[in-house]
Amino acid sequence: MGTAIVVGGTGGLGLPIAAHLAARGDTVVVTSRTKDGAEAAAAEIGAGVQGLAVDLSKPETIEAALAPITEVDHLVLTAMHPTMSTLAEFDVVAAVTAHTVKLVGYVEVVRVLRDRFRPNASVVLFGGVAKDLPYPGSTVVTTHNAGLGGLAKTLAGQIAPHRINVIHPGVVGDSPRWREVPNHPHVARSPIGRLVTVAEIVDATEFLLRNSGINGQELYVEGGVLTS
Numbered sequence: 315m316g317t318a319i320v321v322g323g324t325g326g327l328g329l330p331i332a333a334h335l336a337a338r339g340d341t342v343v344v345t346s347r348t349k350d351g352a353e354a355a356a357a358e359i360g361a362g363v364q365g366l367a368v369d370l371s372k373p374e375t376i377e378a379a380l381a382p383i384t385e386v387d388h389l390v391l392t393a394m395h396p397t398m399s400t401l402a403e404f405d406v407v408a409a410v411t412a413h414t415v416k417l418v419g420y421v422e423v424v425r426v427l428r429d430r431f432r433p434n435a436s437v438v439l440f441g442g443v444a445k446d447l448p449y450p451g452s453t454v455v456t457t458h459n460a461g462l463g464g465l466a467k468t469l470a471g472q473i474a475p476h477r478i479n480v481i482h483p484g485v486v487g488d489s490p491r492w493r494e495v496p497n498h499p500h501v502a503r504s505p506i507g508r509l510v511t512v513a514e515i516v517d518a519t520e521f522l523l524r525n526s527g528i529n530g531q532e533l534y535v536e537g538g539v540l541t542s
């Protein structure tokens with residue numbers, strides 16, 4: 315129990331993570347780029363959940379946006395700027411935005427909230443297996459998800475004794491992003507014979523938040539796709 319902030323809490327994974335933390339008794343704040351989006355997600359989760367507008371693609375605005383937050387026990391950063399970009403059709407504007415969200419915005423959120431961390435507070439950053447399994451169009455996503463491991467390692471010392479870890483989900487089959495897509499090629503590659511689920515990502519996130527010995531690590535929740 316404590317105060318949980320889910321940056322990207324309107325998303326396919328962020329919202330169920332926020333709902334889970336609220337259901338177990340945390341005081342929860344969810345963020346979106348817009349006030350309306352954040353407040354709608356907060357209302358969907360339930361009474362007492364707060365919605366806040368935070369745009370990680372504009373890092374210079376983050377400190378003011380997070381001013382209403384006074385204390386933090388659990389900080390989960392799921393936000394992403396979706397982009398498909400190959401080298402041949404490299405979208406410079408989308409690449410700068412997407413990298414800014416994960417590689418600058420995530421850091422700035424941690425910097426701003428660091429002094430409001432309560433004892434035993436911890437942070438979970440969201441990457442993804444595109445880090446190790448590039449696909450056509452994943453150039454930007456593969457690059458910034460690969461950067462998050464280094465980010466966790468450099469921040470672990472600087473936020474000590476608080477902890478920071480990265481979770482790399484595989485393709486989450488029942489998330490809004492993938493549930494209408496039949497026969498994803500990772501099913502055939504997966505030793506568990508299916509894609510991972512939202513519930514498994516929520517559970518792994520809670521594990522990283524709770525377990526007081528894990529720090530500066532990258533946890534893959536992908537059903538073993540990377541072993542095949």
Ligand SMILES: NC(=O)c1ccc[n+]([C@@H]2O[C@H](COP(=O)([O-])OP(=O)(O)OC[C@H]3O[C@@H](n4cnc5c(N)ncnc54)[C@H](OP(=O)(O)O)[C@@H]3O)[C@@H](O)[C@H]2O)c1
Nearest residue numbers: 322324325326327346347369370371392393394440442486
């Ligand atoms: N779903 C999967 O299968 C999967 C697989 C591997 C990795 N992942 C990773 O898991 C994380 C969550 O994925 P998801 O499926 O939940 O994504 P999603 O449904 O697209 O949600 C993305 C979230 O990011 C927020 N966001 C977008 N741009 C933002 C910005 N500039 N500043 C602040 N927030 C912003 C969105 O809020 P608004 O649109 O309301 O502003 C939304 O809450 C991502 O980092 C993704 O890379 C997901």
